[in-house]
Amino acid sequence: MKLDVIDHDFTMGIRQIEFSLFEWIRLKLGQAVFVFHAKKNNWTRENPWYVTKCNIHEQYFLDYPHSHKELLRCPLCNNSPITEPQLVESKLLEDQLVEMPTVQ
Numbered sequence: 001m002k003l004d005v006i007d008h009d010f011t012m013g014i015r016q017i018e019f020s021l022f023e024w025i026r027l028k029l030g031q032a033v034f035v036f037h038a039k040k041n042n043w044t045r046e047n048p049w050y051v052t053k054c055n056i057h058e059q060y061f062l063d064y065p066h067s068h069k070e071l072l073r074c075p076l077c078n079n080s081p082i083t084e085p086q087l088v089e090s091k092l093l094e095d096q097l098v099e100m101p102t103v104q
């Protein structure tokens, strides 16, 4: 299912991103979902990008982990709705999903 996501880094607007049911549920629960690896113009390497929901704007946004605390920040208000442990969990899940193609 598709969701409108605020993207101030690539499309400079709202983009639609397709999520699986499992990812969609994770987003509804306020967790982060990995979407792709990408780099911005002046970066030397790619970073992982995630989507999560700003609990102030009630909108989904695309961002990469900032600083040593690895927080995702809403481009509209700089709010960090997701905590570091939650993001670490998302990263672990990202690895697991590769080896877990079927749902029981």
Ligand SMILES: [Zn+2]
Pocket: 054, 055, 056, 057, 074, 075, 076, 077, 078, 079
């Ligand atoms: Zn916000």
